[in-house]
Amino acid sequence: MSAAILPMRRDGAQPPPQLSIRGLGVVYRGRKGDVRALGGVDLTIREGEFVAVLGPSGCGKSTLLRIVSGLIAPSEGEVMLDGVPVRGPQPSVGIVFQQPTLLPWKTVIDNVLVPIRAQGKPTGPMRDRALELLRLAGLEAFSESYPHELSGGMQQRVGIVRGLIHDPKLLLMDEPFSALDAMTRERMAGELQAIWMETRKAVLFITHSIQEAVMLADRIVVLSDRPGRVVEVLEVDLPRPRLADVVASPRFAEITAHLRAFFQVDGPLRGARR
């Protein structure tokens, strides 16, 4: 089972894109006319690549994630997962939501197994894998606990483990730490990096935290205020593992300063802050 958790990284040639998004646009029909949430987004994620999408609140980041997961259909453009157009739910994708989104009547391990159950597959054979992932997240002692017995940070870690249970090719994370306090948040970012370095999934990480994006991502895609468009794509060349002290490095400061310019009140994205 552990072999499935730790896939080998293929070296050599440029890996093929896991996810490719072209000309993606979304228009919501509201009572006061149509609202454009996304306006022509292009984005690719290669195998094993950690991509952060950074944008002000309300720029359609979450919409982007819901489209990739197949929960809603785009108004225009196309999303290809492993070369196949996304139409409808995508069981080969893992999702981590803003909130832990755990079923309060299920134990931690049963919550982790929800993606298996939801697909109508037997959960029995996956229990060992679930326990192993929980161990990876430091939660093995809590596998039989109920969500209300855990702290907020632990609940969110259960949510992350659940996102990995079915060995997804791509992990979608929608501001997974935004509901946590600042200290827990920082620690969780560190833990996510550790889990990612073990599993090497392709990750699409939605966030509005510049620090978080620089800390975690191989590449950062900056979206503009609504309707969201890609205004910058930035490779983060900081070496891994990026530990807490990387924040103090000049390169880190350089990158964050560059990104922050996009969100300044008198910058090009006027009104981005609320």
Add this chain to the structure above:
Amino acid sequence: MNERLLNWLSPVLTFAVFLGLWHWVAAAGMVPAYLIPAPAAVGRAIFTVYREGTIWPHLFATGTEMLLGFAVGSAVAMVAAAIVAEFRAVERCVYPYIVALQSMPKVALAPLLIVWFGFGLASKIVLVALICFFPVFVNVLTGLRATRPDLIDLYRAFGSSRWRIFWDVRLPSAAGAVFAGLQVALVMALLGAVVGEFVAAQEGLGSLIQASSLNFEVPVMFACILTLAAMGAIANTIVRFVQRRVVFWEGAGGRGGTVVKGEG
């Protein structure tokens, strides 16, 4: 410790004062004994009806009406609420009528139901079922609709069938509301059974109260009323007990909120 003792003792004290006042009113001869018998007389009456067994067939009849009517009415209500919640077309066709019927006093149907179903158990069971239907229906429907959309999205993202989402997510989400409805229905079930018996019945605590009223047997009436009160209280306690076991996650820290480990 002291706090606990006080919590126990205070209501007992209230009851003792109440009994004392009652006894004093009856003993002072302010009211004729055939209107308000002394507590001792009521106690004797209760003792007698239970020891001689005259109350048992009535208790059994009322209990049967209450429980069967409650079971049938609640079961139908749950299935109906599930169908209405899942199928918008059904909701559009049926919901306005259910809302309209809800405000109608169901006990007004009692004489009609007696005409249709006779003097026996059947008419009371139908009346109780009708009365139980609405609180359960409304609560289950509300509960099913209040299911957190993010939990449904989680299942939908993996291509879950509607059926599975219903069983895995919607139904457990609604469990708290289901029990709230059952608690209300249970109290109303007892009321329905007694009203049905008032209208026409061969057996039951309601009919015994009425017969005693005609014979001015006030102590027996008190015995029946106290028995009904005890039945209601016991039934309510059982439902609450089952609720705490089934919906253990509610009240223990809410719905996925952040709670410090060790609490609850």
